[in-house]
Amino acid sequence: MRWDMLDEEACSVARTVSVIGDRWSLLILRDCFLKVRRFEQFQERLGVTRHVLADRLKKLVKTGVLVRSAYQDRPARYDYRLTDKGMALYPVLMALVHWGDTHGADGRARPVHYRHRGCGALLDPVTVCSECREPLDARDVAVEPGPGLPEGHGLLDLVLGARG
Amino acid sequence: MRWDMLDEEACSVARTVSVIGDRWSLLILRDCFLKVRRFEQFQERLGVTRHVLADRLKKLVKTGVLVRSAYQDRPARYDYRLTDKGMALYPVLMALVHWGDTHGADGRARPVHYRHRGCGALLDPVTVCSECREPLDARDVAVEPGPGLPEGHGLLDLVLGARG
DNA sequence: CCAACACCGTTCCAAAACAGAACCTTGACA
DNA sequence: TGTCAAGGTTCTGTTTTGGAACGGTGTTGG
Numbered sequence: 001m002r003w004d005m006l007d008e009e010a011c012s013v014a015r016t017v018s019v020i021g022d023r024w025s026l027l028i029l030r031d032c033f034l035k036v037r038r039f040e041q042f043q044e045r046l047g048v049t050r051h052v053l054a055d056r057l058k059k060l061v062k063t064g065v066l067v068r069s070a071y072q073d074r075p076a077r078y079d080y081r082l083t084d085k086g087m088a089l090y091p092v093l094m095a096l097v098h099w100g101d102t103h104g105a106d107g108r109a110r111p112v113h114y115r116h117r118g119c120g121a122l123l124d125p126v127t128v129c130s131e132c133r134e135p136l137d138a139r140d141v142a143v144e145p146g147p148g149l150p151e152g153h154g155l156l157d158l159v160l161g162a163r164g
Numbered sequence: 165m166r167w168d169m170l171d172e173e174a175c176s177v178a179r180t181v182s183v184i185g186d187r188w189s190l191l192i193l194r195d196c197f198l199k200v201r202r203f204e205q206f207q208e209r210l211g212v213t214r215h216v217l218a219d220r221l222k223k224l225v226k227t228g229v230l231v232r233s234a235y236q237d238r239p240a241r242y243d244y245r246l247t248d249k250g251m252a253l254y255p256v257l258m259a260l261v262h263w264g265d266t267h268g269a270d271g272r273a274r275p276v277h278y279r280h281r282g283c284g285a286l287l288d289p290v291t292v293c294s295e296c297r298e299p300l301d302a303r304d305v306a307v308e309p310g311p312g313l314p315e316g317h318g319l320l321d322l323v324l325g326a327r328g
Numbered sequence: 329c330c331a332a333c334a335c336c337g338t339t340c341c342a343a344a345a346c347a348g349a350a351c352c353t354t355g356a357c358a
Numbered sequence: 359t360g361t362c363a364a365g366g367t368t369c370t371g372t373t374t375t376g377g378a379a380c381g382g383t384g385t386t387g388g
Binding site: 010011012013014015016017018019021022023026027030033034035036044045082085087088089090091092093094095096097098099100101102103104105108109110111112113114115116117118119121122123124125126127128129130131132133134136137138140141142143144145146147148149150153154155158159 | 180199273291
Binding site for chain 3: 202203204207214215217218239240241242
């Protein structure tokens, strides 16, 4: 399967993955949330080749995750910032960070702490149910076919089979 | 930069990304949470080449996200299941799904609904602060250097610069 | 006995993506 | 005139991938 087919899939993960599902894009986004904005800065921090960086930035702009805007004229210089759509990826990044800290760290201490300005405490991200506010566990969530699931889609069998 | 260097980085995102940060791994994990377990089933559903699928499964087993176990002898047949470490990736997957549903759907209806067994309601995943339980927004979170951040690391400048 | 089948991979080749390095453009500055 | 900085693009050789065929192992059916 080729990647340009993924965004037409009836799967929300596949559509998201077609936008941000390569390694460099995720690392670029991490840096965006740390307020990195310029090509040279991304390049130096990530160690990615300029060719690939240019390609990924172009792709993220095209998909509306970043916006490219001039921060000076003469000579024209551009930077890259998160749009609202890009900002909405914050839970994804925080979930990645948290998993890395708790399951991929091999006992190493956390490189970064996150302080909630609202309550002043150091925080962990917790994913909860929007309705009852209880933390989510895969075993407590049942999948059901939604209105956007095409008839005869292979996913239907899985969804029904996974019931109970 | 090569990918085998990423898991030695002092960045939690980089370490996570070195494990699950390619497109196929994420889609394999999506299917794992839908209770797909067998090689043939992954291959048919994802359309990935068998070569790459074998490679990714091997990698996910090696990193402790999946476990390979025999579900029958004669002939020996193996399946792949999420470990606890793999289950802990649920927030990542739910965040990806939610972003795809709300920002990548182009008005399409959701293919799948998620019902919380605890409260019986259809849910959205919400990422909240572990301390005050308020939903997280990138603008409300300040980054601070943690004990695991090496001295002189480039990230330090960013963390300090991003303060306030 | 032999053929067909199911499952889980491995091997092969051509096409695509990537790393690394050099180069280009615009304009400031000396 | 020369150098520098930012933001890319171009070039070449190596890796990874897609696509398809093949292999191994045991079960089933004739």
